[in-house]
Amino acid sequence: MIINPEKLKPEVSVIIPTFNRADKIIGAVESVLEQSFLNFECIVIDDGSSDNTLEKLGELHDSRLKIISQKNKGVSSARNNAIAVSNAGVIALLDSDDEWLPSKLEKQLIFMEETGLHISQTDEIWIRNGKRVNQCKKHEKSEGLFFERSLVMCMVSPSCVMFTRKFWDSVGPFDENMVACEDYDLWLRGFEYPVGLLRERLTVKHGGREDQLSNNVSCLDLYRMYSIAKLVRSGKLDGKDRALALNELQRKSGYFAGGCRKRGKLDQADKIEQLVDSVIKGLDINPISFIE
Known part of the structure; x- marks a missing residue:
């Protein structure tokens, strides 16, 4: 039997940066490993954690999981370096304190293939301090081209997004000068690409944590x-x-x-x-x- 090497290539590269989140990272990674879609690689990049993040990650055994480390340089650098060593033509981001429902990758990849879009996001469930909360109207996701609304605030959630290598090569990388709002900046630079919206809550976004960047960066x-x-x-x-x-x-x-x-x-x-x-x-x- 002849095996086509292309069949061994992952279709999706999942990128998870983490820093001192040993208590959360395993839940995020396991939500990826439990996906109904199987042909992916999951690259976790540890951004110089001082806790036992790497020890916890070492307890996970899956051939699709790759763990790399760097000195602490921030989330933009971490994502850039992980994407640089990724292999798939489609990239999906996940923050280390968020999770996916099991069908997220499968449904979003089908959505991308059917629409021919280069970037899309799913809807999401919001959890604040352990309790589910409703989103404010201003946070409702848009689709298509929405440059004006994107100027006001970030309208694409990293843990919900999936984009093609073409999008990344055209718009990326993340700006490593930015310790915050690096996602706002990237999506704004991609203003010419219409954003697809899969209207299913396939991402669980956790908030209210003291270690979140939005709570630790002023102005x-x-x-x-x-x-x-x-x-x-x-x-x-x-x-x-x-x-x-x-x-x-x-x-x-x-x-x-x-x-x-x-x-x-x-x-x-x-x-x-x-x-x-x-x-x-x-x-x-x-x-x-x-x-x-």
Whole structure:
């Protein structure tokens, strides 16, 4: 019997970055290993954990599971490095404190194949402090092209998303300057790709944990402003989309500067307003100044 080597190649690469989540990572990985779809590789990259994450992972035995490590460089670096060694033509992300329902990969892969889309996401179940909660209306997922809404906040959940290698090669990698909102930045850069929505709650998203980035990084809008400024500076936006981006940049900077002034941080308020003014005028500023 002749075995086609292509049949041995995984169809999906699942990427899970983790840092000091020994109490959660096993649940995330097991939810992948228990998928009804079987032809995948699961790459867990440990971002320099100081707890017993690697010891816990070592207790799992499955040929599809690959565990790699790096010095602590943040989630963007971890995802980039894991994707760099992945082998499949389709990539699915999962955060180390979230989980998938058993049919997630199977149903989403069929959805991607039937629609011909290069990026899609599923709906999700929200768990906060151990209790299921309803999503606010502003968090309802969109589909298709929704650039304007994406400027306001991140509209694609990493643990729900699946994308093709073509999408990644065109839009990636994650910006390693960003310790937060790196997902917002990537999806914003992929504004030309319509996003599919599989309207089934196939992802379980956990929140309310003290170690989550959103609870430990102040002024998330600084990172969003940095992202918008980069995109404007890239020259890829047409007149309408550029105007939308600049309007949202001004809106975010207004809230930020107002908050700074209330707290007596006048220099920081002035700095952001001057940067935004320079972006609007098309001056050649380095967007990294927003987050330095």
